[in-house]
Amino acid sequence: MKPLVRAKIVGFTSWLITYSPTSFAITEQNAEHLCFGMGFFLGSLATLLLGLYLTRHYRMKYQKILQQLKLAKSNVKIAEQTMVTLAKEQQDSQDLLEERVQERTLELNIALQELESANQELERKNVLDELTGLHNRRFYDQKIVAEYRRSRRNLTALSLVLIDVDLFKTVNDTHGHLAGDQCLIWLANHIKQSLKRSTDRAFRYGGEEFCLILPNTDAEGALLFAEQLRLQVHEQPFQFRDIKIPLTISCGISTYQQQVDIGPEQIFSGADNALYQAKHNGRNQTKQHIFTE
Secondary structure, three states: OOHHHHHHHHHHHHHHHHOOOOOOOOOHHHHHHHHHHHHHHHHHHHHHHHHHHHHHHHHHHHHHHHHHHHHHHHHHHHHHHHHHHHHHHHHHHHHHHHHHHHHHHHHHHHHHHHHHHHHHHHHHHHHEOOOOOOEOHHHHHHHHHHHHHHHHHHOOOEEEEEEEEOOHHHHHHHHOHHHHHHHHHHHHHHHHHHOOOOOOEEEEEEOOEEEEEEEOOOHHHHHHHHHHHHHHHHHOOEEEOOEEEOOOEEEEEEEEOOOOOOOHHHHHHHHHHHHHHHHHOOOOOEEEEOOOO
């Protein structure tokens, strides 16, 4: 209740109590009426004051509760915004993490592919001759053992052909080492073209010497193959810088047909002896070594 209203009520009450007109005579009956009126008035006043107090009290309490509700609502809104922000940040972090994982996975796959390519290139260099592109001596040592075991297991023939370029030193001395290298490449291409089966393998054994592993090929078939190659080389001269250089080759053959005490070393030795006979007998010919029982 405002102080001004309270002061007016108190003043009015005091005026009623103290005011008595001179012409008004207080009698016993009038006194009773006055007491009743005063009591009623005071009761009404007390009720009014109590009502005003309670109204003010509950209004303040309501306002306080309302403020608390507003504050709670504001806190809930802030919490929701915070949750949305956190969820967005978490999603952004997850997207960023997935993107980085994908990038690392891609980089790893590229690195693995490069490593695989490097391993394949290294393996290729380990088994191929760099000059001619044929298989090298190292791969021959592995392949002859594998084919020998296959021949024994399947009871099939296995032939080995050794090839040597006749008078190769003369080519180097007359036309230079570059011509000699080109001569070996030229012969290697002829050998590649002559191989018709995927199981047949050609090797540069060393220098101007080559060898062929012919699985499931008997002595007659190996001789036919070597003679066709020898005649082809003889009939088509090697050409270097517009210079035609006639070339010939000598061949030695050995064939394994389940003979006793014959292994990869003996097969090679037999072909080498046959090649020596071809060179000794005048070159440009094919000789065969026959294993005795």
